[in-house]
Amino acid sequence: MFIDRVKIQVKAGDGGNGMSSFRREKYVPKGGPSGGDGGKGGSVVLTVDDNLNTLIDFRYKRKFKADPGDPGQTSNMHGRGSEDLVVKVPPGTLVRDEATGELLADLVNPGEQAVIARGGRGGRGNARFVNSVNRAPTFAEKGEPGEEKSLLLELKLLADVGLVGYPSVGKSSLLASVSAARPDIAAYHFTTLTPVLGVVSLDEGRSFVLADIPGLIEGAHEGKGLGHDFLRHIERTRIIIHVLDASGMEGRDPIEDYHKINDELRLYNEKLAGRPQIIAANKMDLPEAQANFPRIREYMEKQGHETVPISAATGEGVRDLMWRAFNALATAPAALDTIEELRTYKEVVKEEAAVIRRDDDGAYVVESKQLERLVAMTNFDDDEGVRRFQRIWRNQNIDEALRARGIKEGDTVRIRGMEFTFRP
Incomplete structure (x- = not known):
């Protein structure tokens, strides 16, 4: 099951309480304060695991709590600090604070980490408060409470190439023919209800990740047809393969389809309008597609796109299309809009006036x-x-x-x- 949005609760560990005690030793009648500090509470840390590609694990566990620090001890012994609680997320995970909507982290690269909830520091023992005026303080601090937050996790798939196009133009069939991915394929609209990733291997050492983005419709940028659920997964693809039904058998004109889909991409995110596109004229095994192809190719040349005739059903032209996409990746710009300054938690918090x-x-x-x-x-x-x-x-x-x-x-x-x- 593919899950790309979840809400979770995180609670960092509280700091351990400081100790209030005095030395009680033989021949030391006026032993001074000897209370140790409490240990630091564990923080909640999100880390990227490239073995994950969905947030489904959070469907079964939504609350994460780090351990508190141990209290301070006598004889100036400090309490043990707790280890951080590490929570694994897939590459491409955005982390937002549910209460404020603030973007806390954008986790992309394997092994990348972000401290999302900071553990409380341990309270200081009474030995820390000795001064020239008060030689025998009796008080000690309690441990600082750990941060507690409600988080929204949102996954944007990381794929080199994305397949877009109207429903039933053959995107899923194309992905199935070039990779080991097995998306649902049927002769009705919106057969594919979640994005599907597949690895395309051309030669040894030459491969890329291809994503089947489920069918878009007019008004998708406003959320129609689950548009928002689909469109955000295109944002991080470097190249778009725009699949057209060249046969026009469903009563739609392929060129009009091209414009409608591109309008939706542009209205959702202006940057998508400038993403390199390769036009895949599908269903070339049908006579109607063969008759339409010269008009489609001529029009797309004027738009600055190359058009590759293919048939996902027979495999005709599919390998040529994949090689063209692979070669285009060599010059395509990076498409990641990451927030570098949010990658690590800022320990220094600017104090504001009350x-x-x-x-x-x-x-x-x-x-x-x-x-x-x-x-x-x-x-x-x-x-x-x-x-x-x-x-x-x-x-x-x-x-x-x-x-x-x-x-x-x-x-x-x-x-x-x-x-x-x-x-x-």
């Missing part, structure tokens, strides 16, 4: 990545931890910002699910 808004219940909501991380990692059961939180809060001038928004004593302040009562 944003304050009013919730529906009147509470003041503070949105700040730094403060949200601080809330998640603070142990509010420890008095020293609370005082540290208040000190950082004041240094961020949040109180002044809240007063500017009109907050009054007793009003509720909410940040990352935690609620506080405002006291001047």
Whole structure:
């Protein structure tokens, strides 16, 4: 089964909690703090596996959760960090954040990786907070929560050459005659409902990947006839073989078919209009096709395309067509529109100023990545931890910002699910 769109949930591992402890050794009556740091949580990493060509595995497993880091230990021993969770995807996978629609990664080459959800860092133990003023801190940080996201995975097939054309012009028969692929073939429209890949081997060391893109119809760029599901798989092909029913037996003119299909390609993606095309005039075993061929060839020459007469049913001209496609690949430009800067996760996140808004219940909501991380990692059961939180809060001038928004004593302040009562 071919699956090219899925939604999955990923959760990176939380960081381990820091340890609060003190040295208790013989002859050391005033042992200092000795709590170690927690280990880093595992990240969720997507990696390209060229043995995959569909997203079907995600149909049975849609939730992926990395392991958390271990907590810190006494005697300044740090907790063990967890290994990253590696999830395999096929080449050509686009990764988007479902909530924002942002493109997170474009995974193309075998072995390529992208960190999609970053594991939380371990909380620091109390030994890390010793200073000249506080020689015996009792508080330790909690581990940072790992990132959690809902992702949309979309597959765009990676093929050198794509077959396009109206339904029932013979694309599937052509693919079956030149490769080991076995698409469904029947005498009705839309027999092929999913793209099919096949490897065309001409001589030793001379081969290319050929994709049968299911039949397009007028209005495909607007989604008609499953147009969007089909069209995106053409975007990464370097050459297009445009298959025409030269016989016109279904009452359509081959030249009109040529223009309608090209209009759909252009309206879907302007770049497809400039993709090199080879015209395959199919069904040349029929008298009607032989009668139409001179007119088709003359017209296509004016359009700058070479026309190859073939019969997918008998094999006539098919090998010549494949050689022409192979030779054209040598000079065809690369068709990959990849997002290089998105290939690896950016560890450095630019901190932005805190944003304050009013919730529906009147509470003041503070949105700040730094403060949200601080809330998640603070142990509010420890008095020293609370005082540290208040000190950082004041240094961020949040109180002044809240007063500017009109907050009054007793009003509720909410940040990352935690609620506080405002006291001047």
